[in-house]
Amino acid sequence: MPNIAQLNKLIEQFGKLPGVGAKTAQKMAYFILAQGDSAVKEFADTLLASKNLIHCCPRCQNLTDQELCPICTDEKRAGSICVVEKPEDVEAMERTRTFHGTYHVLHGLISPVNGIGADQLKVRELMHRVAEEPVEEVILATSPNVEGQATALYLFKLLKPFEVKVTGLALGIPVGGTLEYADSLTLTRAMENRRSFE
């Protein structure tokens, strides 16, 4: 650690970023100090402005800088709700250009180990939507890991009383993947859910 208190504070801030270790944080701090005053000010201003301008869409909870997000504003998008963990997942799904319903971002997964329960997620908002909006189908598109599956199961139970179709994403071998390197669980699911050859 350098013996300049303020420099260590800066390193500490960078160290909080995801995927940044002690060495990288130090490199970033020195990089910032080598920049001009205006560049550093721009960085600080962008941080503050982003936090100020970007908020959760009151309907789908995805991030937006508008009153209602563009997807929720689009009247052609309705009928089904795709429930995902985080805003990045909406982006990934939108890249496929195949889903024409709306989303609901939970902002996390149920994780008792990390002390995250349904209360800390946007579950209440989802239930409110299912009760109020004309929803035909809810697609539980959380990741197929332990926490994702637990969250999906929890939501599935909550959704049972409603007259709504609840589905999940298909599990199987990814396109371009090889059988040889697929894990047994994925292969088992791929076999179970095999489709008729067209």
Place this chain on the structure above:
Amino acid sequence: MPNIAQLNKLIEQFGKLPGVGAKTAQKMAYFILAQGDSAVKEFADTLLASKNLIHCCPRCQNLTDQELCPICTDEKRAGSICVVEKPEDVEAMERTRTFHGTYHVLHGLISPVNGIGADQLKVRELMHRVAEEPVEEVILATSPNVEGQATALYLFKLLKPFEVKVTGLALGIPVGGTLEYADSLTLTRAMENRRSFE
């Protein structure tokens, strides 16, 4: 890219950091937006305060938040100047606890390819010190790569008129290294500079 203009600006800022690609920058931006207002404000404030408080020591050009850096203030440290490329190098050298002179940070290396000449480095300040201070030895400790060697050679020529001993760091096999994986140049230098066995 997400379709929120302000979010893209934030991603762009993170993308400027060293070692951060498009994917990581996006991850960092989403991480920031998931933080509380006070945490983001603290990050922004730390950036600005660091840039404001930390400056180059007027003598050795190393980064400091004081008028003169602690090494330059220490009267026991004198006699020789160790010339390095950047503040990180001072830290690395200080960790050895074996050098008791002062440093001089060039803040870069001469690199015609990148349009960096001696004028953009703290060379004038070094010459001023050699002329004014009671210096016995100047250790040219720039890295043993093309630019580091070119810079050392350039400084060596400038220092010739002065009555001062000019030295460079020893080149050889690193401690813990293996002969088998040492490159030919390093091995050649290690052979040339072989020492009497104690």
